[in-house]
Amino acid sequence: MQPSIVGSTSFGILWTNTYLPKERWYAKPLVYTPPGQKQLVFTASNQNWIRTVDAVTGAPINARQVQPPFLQSDLGCPDMPDFIGIVGTPVIDPNTDTAYFFAKGYQNNAASGGVAKGTYKFYAVNVLDLTDRPGFPVLIDGHNADNDPARYFIGGTVLQRPSLTLIDGNVYGTFGGHCDLFNYTGMVTAVSTQPGVGVTGMFAMEAAPGAPFTTDIMEQKGGKAGIWMSGMAPATDGARIFVVTGNGQGHENKDTPASGRTPLSTLDEVVANLGIGGGKISLQDYFQPYEYIGMDAADRDLGSGGVALLDPSVFKGTNGVRRMAITIGKNGKAYIMNADNLGGFKMGPGATDNILQTIICPNAVFGGAGSYPLEGGFIYFTPVGFPTLAYKLGLDQKGSPLFSKVGQSIDNSAGRVGVGVPTVTSYKGQPGTGIVWVTDVDGGLKAYKAVPDASGNLIKINIPPTGGLNKFQRPAFGDGRLYVTDGNARVICMGSPVSIPLNCTGPVDFGDVTIGTTKSVQVQCTALIPITKINGLTIQNPTFQASNASLPQGSLAKGATFSFPVVWNLTQTSIRDENGASFSSISPGVKTSSLTITTTNGVAQYSNQLPITLQGNEVSDAAFLSLSPPEVDFGGIVVGSPGAATGLDSAFIIANIGSSPLRILGYAYTGTDMDDDDGALTFSNVTQTQGGSKIGEGFTSSALPAVGSVVAAGQSLTVPINFNSAKVGNFQSVFTVWTNGGSKYTLLTGSATTAPIGKLEVETSEGGWDGSGIMDFGTVSAGTTKTRRIRVCNVGGSPLTVTKSKPPLQTELLAQNPFADLHEGQSIAPSECAYAPIDIAAAPLAPNNPPHDVSDVWILNTDDQTFGVQEVQIRATIVSRQLGPTYDNGTAMYSYLGCYLDTNPRQLQKQYNLGTANENGICQKTCQDLGYRFAGTEYKIQCCK
Numbered sequence: 001m002q003p004s005i006v007g008s009t010s011f012g013i014l015w016t017n018t019y020l021p022k023e024r025w026y027a028k029p030l031v032y033t034p035p036g037q038k039q040l041v042f043t044a045s046n047q048n049w050i051r052t053v054d055a056v057t058g059a060p061i062n063a064r065q066v067q068p069p070f071l072q073s074d075l076g077c078p079d080m081p082d083f084i085g086i087v088g089t090p091v092i093d094p095n096t097d098t099a100y101f102f103a104k105g106y107q108n109n110a111a112s113g114g115v116a117k118g119t120y121k122f123y124a125v126n127v128l129d130l131t132d133r134p135g136f137p138v139l140i141d142g143h144n145a146d147n148d149p150a151r152y153f154i155g156g157t158v159l160q161r162p163s164l165t166l167i168d169g170n171v172y173g174t175f176g177g178h179c180d181l182f183n184y185t186g187m188v189t190a191v192s193t194q195p196g197v198g199v200t201g202m203f204a205m206e207a208a209p210g211a212p213f214t215t216d217i218m219e220q221k222g223g224k225a226g227i228w229m230s231g232m233a234p235a236t237d238g239a240r241i242f243v244v245t246g247n248g249q250g251h252e253n254k255d256t257p258a259s260g261r262t263p264l265s266t267l268d269e270v271v272a273n274l275g276i277g278g279g280k281i282s283l284q285d286y287f288q289p290y291e292y293i294g295m296d297a298a299d300r301d302l303g304s305g306g307v308a309l310l311d312p313s314v315f316k317g318t319n320g321v322r323r324m325a326i327t328i329g330k331n332g333k334a335y336i337m338n339a340d341n342l343g344g345f346k347m348g349p350g351a352t353d354n355i356l357q358t359i360i361c362p363n364a365v366f367g368g369a370g371s372y373p374l375e376g377g378f379i380y381f382t383p384v385g386f387p388t389l390a391y392k393l394g395l396d397q398k399g400s401p402l403f404s405k406v407g408q409s410i411d412n413s414a415g416r417v418g419v420g421v422p423t424v425t426s427y428k429g430q431p432g433t434g435i436v437w438v439t440d441v442d443g444g445l446k447a448y449k450a451v452p453d454a455s456g457n458l459i460k461i462n463i464p465p466t467g468g469l470n471k472f473q474r475p476a477f478g479d480g481r482l483y484v485t486d487g488n489a490r491v492i493c494m495g496s497p498v499s500i501p502l503n504c505t506g507p508v509d510f511g512d513v514t515i516g517t518t519k520s521v522q523v524q525c526t527a528l529i530p531i532t533k534i535n536g537l538t539i540q541n542p543t544f545q546a547s548n549a550s551l552p553q554g555s556l557a558k559g560a561t562f563s564f565p566v567v568w569n570l571t572q573t574s575i576r577d578e579n580g581a582s583f584s585s586i587s588p589g590v591k592t593s594s595l596t597i598t599t600t601n602g603v604a605q606y607s608n609q610l611p612i613t614l615q616g617n618e619v620s621d622a623a624f625l626s627l628s629p630p631e632v633d634f635g636g637i638v639v640g641s642p643g644a645a646t647g648l649d650s651a652f653i654i655a656n657i658g659s660s661p662l663r664i665l666g667y668a669y670t671g672t673d674m675d676d677d678d679g680a681l682t683f684s685n686v687t688q689t690q691g692g693s694k695i696g697e698g699f700t701s702s703a704l705p706a707v708g709s710v711v712a713a714g715q716s717l718t719v720p721i722n723f724n725s726a727k728v729g730n731f732q733s734v735f736t737v738w739t740n741g742g743s744k745y746t747l748l749t750g751s752a753t754t755a756p757i758g759k760l761e762v763e764t765s766e767g768g769w770d771g772s773g774i775m776d777f778g779t780v781s782a783g784t785t786k787t788r789r790i791r792v793c794n795v796g797g798s799p800l801t802v803t804k805s806k807p808p809l810q811t812e813l814l815a816q817n818p819f820a821d822l823h824e825g826q827s828i829a830p831s832e833c834a835y836a837p838i839d840i841a842a843a844p845l846a847p848n849n850p851p852h853d854v855s856d857v858w859i860l861n862t863d864d865q866t867f868g869v870q871e872v873q874i875r876a877t878i879v880s881r882q883l884g885p886t887y888d889n890g891t892a893m894y895s896y897l898g899c900y901l902d903t904n905p906r907q908l909q910k911q912y913n914l915g916t917a918n919e920n921g922i923c924q925k926t927c928q929d930l931g932y933r934f935a936g937t938e939y940k941i942q943c944c945k
Contacts (some may be wrong), residue, residue, distance in 0.1 A: 001425045001435055001480065002507065004594035005496050006447060007461040008611040014481065014493045015058035022082040023047050025470055025485035026231065027089040027101070028163070031055060031478030032127060034097055041476070041483055042092065042127060043491060048085035048103050050130055055478055058493060062130045066137075068111045070104040070118050070156075076856075077179035078809045078818055080159075088173060089163035089231065093193065097127045100171045100193065102140070102160040115182065116217060118156025122171070122191045135195020143199045145187065146280065148207035148265075153189070157182035157217055158226075162306065163233035165241060169193050170200055170279040172234055174243055176226025176303070179806045179859070183214055183222040186245055186267075188234075190279040200279030205245050205272070210252030210265040224248045225268035230367040231472040232306025232421060235325070240284060241274050242339070244327050246303035247296045253288060253345045260285040260344035269295050269302045271327050271335070271342055287335065287342035290352050291642050297868065299803035299861040300331035305368035306421075309339060314373040318399030321356065326369045328381055330803055330825075331863075334359035334369065336403065352646050357402055360648050362386045362635050364801065364825045367472055370422030372450045374431045375590060379403060380422035382438055384825035385415035388422060390436075390452050392628070394653045394718025397703050402718040404651040406629045407452025409460065414442035416823045418471030424450055425477060430507060432592040432615040435461065437482075439473040445484055445494070451590070456630045466492055499606040501529050501599045508595075510568045510616030515588070520567045523595075523612065530602035531556040541593035544614050545569050555602070566595065568616055588620040588657040623713070623741030624658030634723040634750035636798055641755060647724030652746050654705065654737060655716035662711040665738040667704070669696045669748075681734060696733025698725045699748045723750035728797070754797030756830070758864040762872060763788040775838065777876035782845035790858060790872055792822060793833040800828040801863045808856035812841055813874060815858070822860065838874060845880040847920060848896040853877050884924025884935070894924045894935055908936055908944035915941055 005011055024046045033039040039055035048069045052061040069085035072078075080087070090101035102120050106113040121137040145151040158175040165172045170190045177184040186205035192198065204211075206223025214221040225248035234241040248268020258264065260273075264283065269292035273285040289295060295302060310324045323339040336357040337343055347354035363383035370380040377393035387410065391403040413419045418441035427433035434450025436458065444466035448458040467486055475482040481495035504525040513519045532555050536548045550564040592615045599608050634648040656662035668683035687694045692702035701721045711717060725731060729752055736745040761769040765778070769791065780786050794800035805824045807815035815821060821836035828834045840854065855875040861867060882892040902908055914922060920935075923943035927935035932945040 001477065001482070002427045002433060002613050003435055003449060003461060003592065004611040004613040006435060006463060007594065008496075008596065009609055010496045010500065010607045010611065012464045012494065013466070014495050014497070016493070017053065017058050017491045019045070019489045019491070020047060020049070021489065023049065023489045024487060025491070026080070026087045026161070026472070028474060029476040029483040029485065029491065030090060030092055030099070031476050031483065032092050032094070033478075034128060039478055040127070041491070042090070042099055043485070044086035044090050044101055046080065046083045046085045046087065048105065050086070050099070050125065052127065052130065053491075055481065064130045066103055066123055067105040067109045067121070070106065071112055074112070074114050074118070075178050075181065077181055078807060079179060081809070084159070088160045089233070091164040091166045091171060092127060093166060098133055098193070099125050099127050100164060100166065102164075102173050103137075104155060104160070115156040120153075120155035120158070120160060122173070124193065133195065138191055138198045140189060140191075140199060143202050145185070145202050145204035145207065148204050150208065150213060151185050151204045151222070153187065153202065154217055157184040158187065159228065161228040161231055163231060165234045165236055166193070167236060167238065167241070167276060170276070172241055172276065174227035174229075174234060176228035176246065177224060180220065180224060180247060183217045183219050184224065184226065185211070185222040186225040186227045188227065188243060188274060188281050190276070190281060192279060201281045203274065203281035205267040206248055206250050207265045211250040221249070223250055223266065223268070225266070226303065228303060229306035230304055230421070232368050235307040235309040237309060237323070241276055242271060242307040242309065242325060243274065244271050244303045244306055244329070245269060246301035247299060251293055251296075257346035257351055258344055259347065260287060260342050268292070271302070271307060271325070271337065273339075273342055285342045286344065287337055287353070287355065288345040289333070289335070290346045294642060294865050295331055297865050298863040299869065300329070300863060302327065302329040302331070304329040304364065304366045308369040308371055308379075310371050310379070311373040314377045315371070315393060315401065317395060317401040321401055324356065324401060326379060328361065328365045328369060330364040332361040332364055332383060334361060334381060336401070350646065356400060358649055359391065359403060360635055360650070361389065363827060364803070366417055366419065367421035370424050370436060372424040372434045372436070374426060374429070374434060375451050378450060380424070380436055382413050382419050382422055384413065384417060384419065385827065386412055388413065388436065388438055388448065388458060390458055392653060394651070394716050396718050396720055397705065402651050402720060404629060404653045404718055405632065406653070407456040407458050409448055409458040411443070411446070411460065413438070414440050415826070416441065416819060417825050420473045423474045427507065427613070430509070430615070432590045433507065433613065437475050439469045439475065439484060441471050442468050444469055445475065456628070463494070466494070497607050500610055501531055501601050501606050501608070502526065502597065502610045503528055504597070504610060504612050507613035507615050508566060510614070512617045512619045513568050513570055514619045514621060515570050518567055518569045518571055519616070520565045522563050522565055524563045525561065527556040527558055527560045529606055530558050532600040532602045535598040535600060537595055537597050539593055539595045539614070541591065541614070543569055544593045544595070546595065566614060570618065588618045588624055590615065590617050620658040621660065622658050623656055623660045623662040623739065625662060625737065625739045625741040625744050626653070626655040626657045627737055627744035627746055628653050628655070629746065631747040631749065632721065634748075636751045636753050637724065638755045638798055639726060639728060639752050644724065647722045648750065649720065649722055651718050651720050653716050653718050654711060656711040656713055656741060658741055659713045661713065662739050662741045664705055664707055664709045664711070665740065666707055667695070667738070668736050670734040671697060683736070695721065695735050696731070696748050698723055698731040698750060698752075699733055699735070721748070723748070725750075725752040728752050728754060756794055756798050756800035756862070756864050757796035758800050758862040758867040759793040759795050760860065760870050760872070761791050761793070763790070773870060773872050775872060775874045777840045779851070779877045779879050780840045780842045782842045782849070782878055782880040784842055786840045786876070787816070787837050790822065790836045790838065791833045792828060792860065792862065794828040794830050796864065797830055799830070802826040802828070802834070802860065803863050804859060804861035804869065806859040807836070808838070808858055808874060810854060810856055812843060812878065813854045813856050813876065814839055814841065840876045840878070842878040846896045847881040847883045848892040848894055849880040850895065851877050851879045883921035885928045893928060902936070902944070908934060910945045911938075912943045912945070913941055914943050918943060
């Protein structure tokens with residue numbers, strides 16, 4: 001995917017297919033090209049439909065429903081409405097043209113049956129015709145865990161959410177729970193691709209002796225530790241797999257430090273490295289955050305994101321770190337780990353985490369991290385309701401890898417759960433062509449240039465709107481096209497029309513060009529159709545220059561060729577990169593632009609614009625200082641919390657992007673109060689403290705390079721920094737570096753607050769509020785709607801986050817806005833409240849129907865560790881009008897039976913004409929007085945007994 005084409009008018013929606021009502025795709029589309037055949041797209045839906053379509057046209061090839069899906073109404077968990085079928089993304093084996101997947105349904109392929117009769121089957125189908133391979137499907141239910149045979153697989157209680165992984169003839173699927181309901185245990189399952197073999201391994205993430213156990217499937221004592229990872233697949237390098245778990249119950253480590261190499265039976269809130277020899281699964285290593293028990297209490301699942309194994313050719317250290325792994329979850333912390341030594345539990349300094357780095361994000365992240373191994377190496381996160389963040393790889397003075405935030409998108413993601421994993425593409429692996437793609441449940445598909453500009457912005461690439469997409473998606477790519485799905489039963493294909501008028505060389509690469517010089521490159525083009533006229537060209541970046549006079553004049557026949565020069569002119573360019581300057585920043589590094597040729601075509605339905613990417617590397621002969629990012633925002637720290645013991649960590653990068661050695665001449669910082677009337681800043685020299693170098697009030701660095709240090713051409717140093725404070729307040733510092741290659745500054749900001757405190761209340765019938773957690777509507781008349789609200793107020797000193805929210809979704813008892821009000825990830829500012837209205841929408845009933853009760857719960861939790869899981873009890877009694885004679889309690893003596901046709905011979909043999917004033921109640925009273933058990937009205941005036 002070339003940025004110049006993606007951002008051009010020739011890129012758009014090529015086709016859209018709409019399928020069944022209430023059909024959704026949690027599994028991502030798969031693009032596959034069978035040997036010698038045309039490319040196809042394989043999809044698998046929540047209704048257990050699998051389909052293949054032509055990747056270019058969207059035309060259907062094959063479709064099949066493998067079995068009826070499981071019904072969401074059997075669960076009481078609203079996360080996946082209507083149907084639960086194929087959820088985890090399948091995997092295709094190109095050696096056999098076989099697609100593998102797990103499908104949820106019921107015993108004997110029934111259409112319903114309840115939780116106890118729910119099952120999972122493992123399918124292997126021929127991608128070419130969607131028929132089952134011999135020996136498949138395989139029933140997973142009833143198999144016992146190898147590491148705890150007392151635990152066995154019950155398909156009704158679990159969910160197969162993550163994508164699948166195929167390794168050495170075994171497919172690995174991972175399982176979690178439905179809203180943490182029922183007696184479930186997180187499982188990793190291996191199934192052989194060979195017919196007749198079946199399940200080869202099953203590993204329970206909670207096992208004896210540390211995990212609780214019960215045989216009652218409805219009791220929540222299975223240990224939990226589910227693996228869901230917002231749909232990410234287990235990460236693998238071929239010899240092992242990495243998974244992340246959520247909340248659990250065993251807590252075997254309690255508060256005692258432990259090596260990740262020692263056995264652990266309760267693998268909740270962990271990153272686990274699992275051995276997979278021959279399909280058998282075993283624990284090899286793990287990492288567990290030091291505050292994991294508090295994370296459980298606040299429902300801050302580590303397992304809301306998967307593991308990203310980074311490209312080891314780029315993401316590594318010079319200190320022996322050969323492979324890096326990243327995970328990030330609901331607590332908003334990104335854990336950067338050594339994949340070969342994850343870190344165990346509390347094995348770091350002061351019994352903290354023994355990992356490479358912790359990055360604090362402003363909110364929860366679902367799905368995980370994206371990465372881009374070119375141009376120095378970048379990683380990306382998208383927190384709920386915040387911009388997509390970019391971090392660049394560097395090395396500290398000891399050669400340990402360290403990331404620094406270098407940019408972010410201008411726009412925010414949706415303020416609710418569902419934003420997908422950042423996915424990065426490039427054009428043939430060439431620098432300057434990276435694109436970060438983000439799927440958003442509200443904003444649709446978004447695209448950004450992968451490398452931030454000098455101001456720290458991820459430049460947005462404008463693409464046609466798709467509308468909101470399914471949650472936790474990522475686009476699938478194939479031959480210049482991409483595929484996404486939305487919540488309106490649509491599969492969408494986007495790309496550049498194949499009907500382009502010209503084929504021109506691109507991208508045009510100028511290589512290294514020294515500032516003050518020029519370089520010319522010839523662009524070769526061939527006409528693919530008869531062209532009436534080449535109208536001209538335009539270029540975004542004025543330093544790239546080409547003349548319309550160099551283009552051919554007049555018409556071109558099909559097959560005609562021409563060429564024209566493009567010059568990269570840096571003779572008028574001088575290095576201008578001062579902080580705060582109003583002119584544009586010019587600095588060494590990779591630069592890109594887009595050249596667009598406009599045509600008048602001799603054939604209809606061909607694009608009249610052809611974008612071509614121009615790129616090159618600006619080079620400075622002198623030393624040149626780059627200090628990034630322009631701002632390091634630590635966010636907030638809660639004074640007195642466990643995290644305050646170590647403070648918040650971040651980093652900045654001192655880089656020499658010139659061609660001569662860079663010498664550091666000095667440092668200084670400003671105080672927190674920068675509101676001087678004359679605009680002048682007061683600087684202080686860097687001083688040494690117990691924690692390292694003081695670089696501002698509340699800010700320190702444990703490894704600031706000494707004055708006089710030299711950074712070689714093309715090299716960089718990543719400087720670790722920390723923010724901490726024992727007092728409440730806002731802190732900021734302008735930290736400045738002076739060198740022989742210029743001076744730069746970065747703004748350091750942070751705040752210290754008191755803990756959030758959540759207060760849950762329900763609205764009373766009088767309009768007041770109480771903290772009982774019981775919302776009793778009393779009686780509600782049939783055909784009417786009553787509404788009351790739940791509210792969560794933050795009476796603490798820092799933002800409160802809703803970490804769990806499972807609203808009621810019954811027909812007559814339901815949240816008005818179940819995916820917007822009090823949603824997971826919602827942030828509530830101090831002294832503010834968030835509200836959620838609940839309706840009792842009583843269905844219309846005929847008179848004299850018996851009353852019936854409705855009840856449900858709204859399950860809530862927040863990151864206030866004293867809040868705990870709350871279940872708001874909601875109930876009501878729905879009553880119809882009671883006509884005629886009644887008992888002492890107001891219930892009618894006559895019950896409504898319905899409307900009937902009474903023909904000869906009549907069942908109600910006597911008729912009384914009671915006149916136009918007659919109605920059901922009068923008729924029933926008349927019949928009761930006469931001793932009749934049945935009464936009916938006919939023609940309004942007649943009462944029949």
